[in-house]
Amino acid sequence: MDAMQELGNIGAAHAATTLSQMLSSPVEMSVPKIKVVDVAQLANHIGEESAALVVFELQGEIPHGGYIIIYISRKSAVQLTNTMLGLTDPDRPLNEMDESALLEIGNIMASAFLDATAELLGFIMLPSPPVLTIDMAHAAMQSLIAQMQEEIDEVMLFSTELVCEEHKIDSDLIMMPETSMLKTFVERLENLMKSG
Amino acid sequence: MNGNGMTDPSFQNRMPVMIGIGEYHVGSEPMMAIGLGSCIGLTIYDRDHQIGAMVHIMLPDSSGRSDRPGKYADTAVPLLLDKLSEKGCRKASLVVKMAGGACMFEYFGNNLNIGERNAEKVRAILAENHLRIVAEEVGGKSGRTVAFYPDDGGKVTVRSADGAAHEI
Numbered sequence: 001m002d003a004m005q006e007l008g009n010i011g012a013a014h015a016a017t018t019l020s021q022m023l024s025s026p027v028e029m030s031v032p033k034i035k036v037v038d039v040a041q042l043a044n045h046i047g048e049e050s051a052a053l054v055v056f057e058l059q060g061e062i063p064h065g066g067y068i069i070i071y072i073s074r075k076s077a078v079q080l081t082n083t084m085l086g087l088t089d090p091d092r093p094l095n096e097m098d099e100s101a102l103l104e105i106g107n108i109m110a111s112a113f114l115d116a117t118a119e120l121l122g123f124i125m126l127p128s129p130p131v132l133t134i135d136m137a138h139a140a141m142q143s144l145i146a147q148m149q150e151e152i153d154e155v156m157l158f159s160t161e162l163v164c165e166e167h168k169i170d171s172d173l174i175m176m177p178e179t180s181m182l183k184t185f186v187e188r189l190e191n192l193m194k195s196g
Numbered sequence: 197m198n199g200n201g202m203t204d205p206s207f208q209n210r211m212p213v214m215i216g217i218g219e220y221h222v223g224s225e226p227m228m229a230i231g232l233g234s235c236i237g238l239t240i241y242d243r244d245h246q247i248g249a250m251v252h253i254m255l256p257d258s259s260g261r262s263d264r265p266g267k268y269a270d271t272a273v274p275l276l277l278d279k280l281s282e283k284g285c286r287k288a289s290l291v292v293k294m295a296g297g298a299c300m301f302e303y304f305g306n307n308l309n310i311g312e313r314n315a316e317k318v319r320a321i322l323a324e325n326h327l328r329i330v331a332e333e334v335g336g337k338s339g340r341t342v343a344f345y346p347d348d349g350g351k352v353t354v355r356s357a358d359g360a361a362h363e364i
Contacts, residue, residue: 039254039267040216048230048341050357057304131303135357138231139339142217143300146234146254146310153218153264 003189008032012160014116015109030161051137052077054106056127066177121188218267220251232296234311237342241350242285248346249276256317269317297334
C-alpha cells in the first residue's frame with residue numbers, strides 16, 4: 001500500500017507541475033489516498049453534483065487497464081478555463097471553447113501522470129484519447145465501473161486532490177485500475193523494492 | 197405538485213431511503229437512486245396497498261451469481277416481484293416504471309451499450325412475468341436521479357444535472 005501511494009504521489013506531482021505551468025500559479029497537492037469502495041456505497045464518495053470529468057482509458061502493454069479521471073467541479077471548471085482563456089465571469093455557462101480547453105488540460109495532466117508512473121514501473125501505459133463529460137459525477141463514474149472488463153463489487157480509487165488557491169480551482173486526479181493492471185502494479189513494485 | 201424536493205414542504209420531513217448500486221428497498225416511504233448513468237432505477241408500485249419496491253440495477257446478466265441479486269436485471273426483476281408478492285401484492289395492481297440506461301461514454305462503450313442492454317433485459321424479464329412498463333425515461337447521454345414516492349400515489353420523478361425534476 002505504501003508503495004502504491006508513492007507511485008500515485010510521483011504521478012500526481014508531475015500532473016500538478018503541468019497544471020501549475022498552465023495556470024502560471026502554484027498548485028497544492030494532497031497526499032494521495034487509496035480508497036476501496038463497495039459499488040453500493042459509491043454515492044458516499046462521489047455524489048450527484050455536476051462536474052467536468054476528463055476520462056482516459058489506460059492502454060499500452062495492458063490494453064484495457066482501467067481509467068484515469070480528472071474530476072473538476074463545475075465551478076472550478078469555469079474558473080480553470082477563465083484563467084486559461086483570460087475571462088472573468090464565474091457564472092457563465094461552459095461552451096465549446098471551454099470543452100476544448102478542459103480536454104487539453106486533462107490530456108497534458110494525464111500524460112504527465114502516466115509518463116512518470118510508467119517510467120518508475122518500467123512498462124508502457126498510454127492514455128486513450130480523452131472523453132469529456134459535464135454531468136452528474138456519480139452517473140459518469142457508475143457508467144465507467146459498469147463497463148470495466150472484470151466485473152467487480154469493489155473498486156479501488158487512487159485519488160489526489162490538486163488545488164490552486166489563487167484561482168479557486170479544486171480538482172481530483174483519480175486512477176481506477178482494472179484488477180489485471182493492479183496485479184501488474186503490485187508485481188512491478190515488489191520487484192522494484194527487491195532490487196532497490 | 198411539482199417534483200422539486202426543495203420546494204415541497206413535506207420533503208423536509210421525509211428523507212428518502214438512498215438506494216446504492218445493486219441495492220433495493222420495499223416499503224411505503226420515499227426512495228431515491230442518485231446519479232444513474234448506464235444503471236437503471238426500476239420502480240414497482242402496488243395500487244392496492246400503496247407500497248412499492250425500487251432497485252438500482254447495474255448490469256443486464258447475473259451469469260449465475262446470486263450474492264447481489266439487485267445488481268443485475270435478470271435477477272432484480274424477480275427479486276422485486278417476490279418481495280411484493282410476500283407483502284400480498286397482486287400482479288394486476290402493479291405499476292412499473294423505469295429510468296436510466298444512458299450511454300455517457302460512447303467512445304469507451306465500443307459495441308457494448310450497457311445502458312441499452314440493461315433496459316432491454318428489464319423489459320424482457322418483465323414480459324416473461326406478463327408485466328409491462330407504463331412510463332419510462334431511458335437512453336440518451338445524460339445522468340439521472342430518480343425518486344419514488346409510494347405513499348404519494350407511486351409518483352416517480354426524474355432529475356438531470358441541470359436540476360429540473362419532472363414526473364414520469
